[in-house]
Amino acid sequence: MFKKLFLTAIAVGLVSAFSLQIAPAEAAGMRGMTCQEAAKLKYPDDGKTRRAWKRMCRQNWRQHQG
Numbered sequence: 001m002f003k004k005l006f007l008t009a010i011a012v013g014l015v016s017a018f019s020l021q022i023a024p025a026e027a028a029g030m031r032g033m034t035c036q037e038a039a040k041l042k043y044p045d046d047g048k049t050r051r052a053w054k055r056m057c058r059q060n061w062r063q064h065q066g
Contacts, residue, residue, distance in 0.1 A: 035054045035057035035058050035061065036054055038054075038057065039051075039053045039054040039057065
């Protein structure tokens with residue numbers, strides 16, 4: 001019983017460690033991206049949603065700038 005619990009804890013730890021390392025890499029890749037490019041990646045097939053998301057992104061960017 002202890003052996004199964006120990007192996008499960010190790011497996012969960014490894015999965016969480018790998019998932020934490022992926023998130024900053026994605027964020028670093030989006031640093032130099034414009035709102036339009038990010039919207040295209042997020043919603044490649046839906047033009048209306050992409051346009052709305054791009055506008056929201058711009059508004060947030062403007063608020064942080066000034």
